[in-house]
Amino acid sequence: TPSEQPELHQMVEILAQRAELPKPRVYIIETDTPNAFATGRSPSKGAVAVTTGIMHMLNRDELAGVIAHELAHIKNRDTLISSVAATVAGAIAMLADIVMWGFIFSGFGGSDEEEEGGGIGEMVGGFLTLMLAPIGAMLIQMAISRSREYVADATGAKILGNPLPLATALEKLEAGVHQHPMAANPSTSHLYIVNPVLGGIGNLFRTHPQTAKRVAALRALAQQNPGTEQVVFAR
Template sequence: MIMNTVKTTMLLAGLTALFVFIGGALGGQIGMIIAIVFALVMNMGAWWFSDSLALRMSGAREVTPEEAPELHEMVEVLSVRAELPKPRVYIIESETPNAFATGRSPEKGAVAVTTGIARLLTRDELAGVVAHELAHIKHRDTLISSIAATIAGAVTMIADMAMWSMIFSSFTGGNDEEEGGGLGEMVSGVLMMILAPIAAMIIQMAISRSREYLADAGGAQILGDPLPLASALEKLEWAAGRVPMQASPATSHLYIINPLVGGFSSLFRTHPQTEERIARLRAMAS
């Protein structure tokens, strides 16, 4: 867990350094300030409403202890172990077994599970999944994801500003050699505008994968046994390819297993390879 925390910190620092470098190279000081303000407003707004937006987009319905007594009891017991306030409990009407957690703070936490997950997993395996989601809430992963998205969004905005500035200059004739232009400078600027957002996205996805490893380890600690979560991940990965889920790309990163299965490059995956997650959990047990 310590190594993954260090890795997340280093990745955030690298993303910040990339932002400062790109901002200074392309947008200058004024452009950098404008971009970070816009990105901060948009992403912090998304973070503030993240719980309600994610639950609404996934079609989750809050259930009472009378409607789902066993699930509520499981969440309550594991929340006590995790030293967390009991989050709200939601059900998603979907045969695809999956689950996610959201909430901008532990006091605003929510755990949502699909109807299909209880049919596939044993009680211990479901407890491992719930513990994983509680670990996300405890680690404030929604906040960390928002910070990463803010910086990555700012990098993209600066690149966009520089692109439109270059286009405008080419039309007005303001980017000639007398003003310090030149073909080499233009080519390097274009490459930076293309590569900077890609680099920011790669770092952002790496942060997301690092948080999944942390949640796996944290969930195993909360439950007291890593093997039920390992077994659950194995079943969920198997089911994801056989029972497709109608999930939005905007919320797919929240789920314990990404429901949008496909040929993603490992650099652009929101989740680590499930086989690697299972191997790490089993290594914890041994």
């Protein structure tokens, strides 16, 4: 509540005003893992969550950079975009599954003569297509998520007025997630500011760009706009 965390709520309110957004709901998650995420399919229903780990790890400017990044997700309606992408990917997987079972129960849809004339090859090709289509849809979904992170970084830097606090925050967060891994579901990892899923499928289907690339992009942005004025919070 604002009475329990007045500085955090004031920071969110000031940055929301700069982003021309209504103040989102603010949640604090009790975990040592330093991370944050935003949700809400429209600005009027937005919410920002931060962990106690991130509040302890980052200084005030870095935390402001992270919150600005999360507000950028709300402003850009990235939760809605991610939901649409996930729905499309799920629909493709479901259709592929239905068609595959249709092949099975219909005896693969071919006669003995067609099988002798190469029908088996067509059947195998059809099965491969049905198997690869959902994977392709998922890869596209992950690519969309990665691209939205770059956009949120740039928008968040504009909201704060300086890309560098977010750049240093990302470096700290990358190290922090390795020190305190979070038991996050891979299907929701796109909600976080850095990928909370380490190893295995977290590396195979990354929802976030490599942190080093994001930091490099933010530092390049700072060089391009050296005269931008950053919002200053009371110490």
